[in-house]
Amino acid sequence: MLRRKKDGLVSSEDETDWAALLLRVRDHQDRAAFAVLFRHFAPRVKAFLMKSGAGASLAEECAQDVMAVLWQKAHLFDPARASVATWVYTIARNRRINALRRARRAEPEELDWGPAPEPDQAEALETRQETERLGRALAALPTPQRTLIERAFYGELSHSEIAAETGLPLGTIKSRIRLALDKLRHRMGEGPKRT
Amino acid sequence: MTIRHHLSDQLLMAYAAGQLPEAFSLVVAAHLSLCDDCRAQADSFDAVGGAVLEEAGEIAMGEDALARTLARIEWLPRAAAPKPRRAAGIFPAPLVDYVGGDLPAVRWRRVGGGVRQAILPTDRDATARLLYIPAGTAVPDHGHRGLELTLVLQGAFADETDRFSRGDVEIADEALEHTPVALAGQDCICLAATDAPLRFRGLIPRLAQPLFRI
Ligand SMILES: [Zn+2]
Numbered sequence: 001m002l003r004r005k006k007d008g009l010v011s012s013e014d015e016t017d018w019a020a021l022l023l024r025v026r027d028h029q030d031r032a033a034f035a036v037l038f039r040h041f042a043p044r045v046k047a048f049l050m051k052s053g054a055g056a057s058l059a060e061e062c063a064q065d066v067m068a069v070l071w072q073k074a075h076l077f078d079p080a081r082a083s084v085a086t087w088v089y090t091i092a093r094n095r096r097i098n099a100l101r102r103a104r105r106a107e108p109e110e111l112d113w114g115p116a117p118e119p120d121q122a123e124a125l126e127t128r129q130e131t132e133r134l135g136r137a138l139a140a141l142p143t144p145q146r147t148l149i150e151r152a153f154y155g156e157l158s159h160s161e162i163a164a165e166t167g168l169p170l171g172t173i174k175s176r177i178r179l180a181l182d183k184l185r186h187r188m189g190e191g192p193k194r195t
Numbered sequence: 196m197t198i199r200h201h202l203s204d205q206l207l208m209a210y211a212a213g214q215l216p217e218a219f220s221l222v223v224a225a226h227l228s229l230c231d232d233c234r235a236q237a238d239s240f241d242a243v244g245g246a247v248l249e250e251a252g253e254i255a256m257g258e259d260a261l262a263r264t265l266a267r268i269e270w271l272p273r274a275a276a277p278k279p280r281r282a283a284g285i286f287p288a289p290l291v292d293y294v295g296g297d298l299p300a301v302r303w304r305r306v307g308g309g310v311r312q313a314i315l316p317t318d319r320d321a322t323a324r325l326l327y328i329p330a331g332t333a334v335p336d337h338g339h340r341g342l343e344l345t346l347v348l349q350g351a352f353a354d355e356t357d358r359f360s361r362g363d364v365e366i367a368d369e370a371l372e373h374t375p376v377a378l379a380g381q382d383c384i385c386l387a388a389t390d391a392p393l394r395f396r397g398l399i400p401r402l403a404q405p406l407f408r409i
Contacts, residue, residue, distance in 0.1 A: 038261050043255055044248055081238060089247070106292070108289060109289065138246045164207075177238045
């Protein structure tokens, strides 16, 4: 079932449409699509966790956990609000908090309840492009600045050591997400509850 | 109602990086449940995390890793569709999880001056508690050794810096010595987190502090 997803598996890795693959997992429990996602993301999650201080065997085990959660929670993925890399990152981060800090992280109220909407292709594409732009901007930062950001996300800096001034163009991606949230609220028929 | 006092970028990035003590993450999650603007900003920091993950390099997985994971997901139940966590009362959903319900479920303890508090179960890097301040009452004058976040859930309070009502967060550091006063009209209920014990200067003798776990 490749509806709307004919180009989901193009040869050049950079152009692979990860979101389309994850939607195939979501909608059709497509194990071949999952395998493609696994081959790309699992070794990155493992590297990420080892840079966060996990030993090789713990990182291997947790990377498998992360990919299993990706399968299990595929129906919560919204390509208008996050790229697959971002989604995988949030799962890996939470696994790291559980495994390495033995703590937990409170999560905001979930917004995606109710029937899963058909993702808007144009929105998903823009979110993906914004994320790619962000990746290029990160790569283009002067090394000391980039290193500081990486160390923050590898969990090497305490909250008081983190500098919020990243030098990254976050304004555009934030307004895209804000727009997606507004549409979602509209669909849910309400604003955030504030009474 | 408009939220006027938001979380700082530093806190949102630390939350996205997974580096906040649990008590602070609870205040952040509660504010994000009420404020889409901060939620979008937090999500954009998540996207930075995604970019860092993409560039983290690759370390080969074990040979059987994919096969084992495929075998495992065979048996995994589909995660339940998120239940409507939208709280019906005044507590945002993540706070309901910690309290085990809304306002009536809170087990308050008196701390003097009509003020009540309830410590919430989190890891020990920081303390989260609910504060109940009767309308018109002052919270004893206190300074901070660390960072303190206070999210208003009901009513409003004012201190030397400004006025704070539902959804607003006050971020107080060591430099701030303040006397928050609950405004008249409605009792004020706040969720507060701090990574150091409060030093009350007024009503409560310092000796009593360990008893109250303040
Ligand atoms: Zn806010």
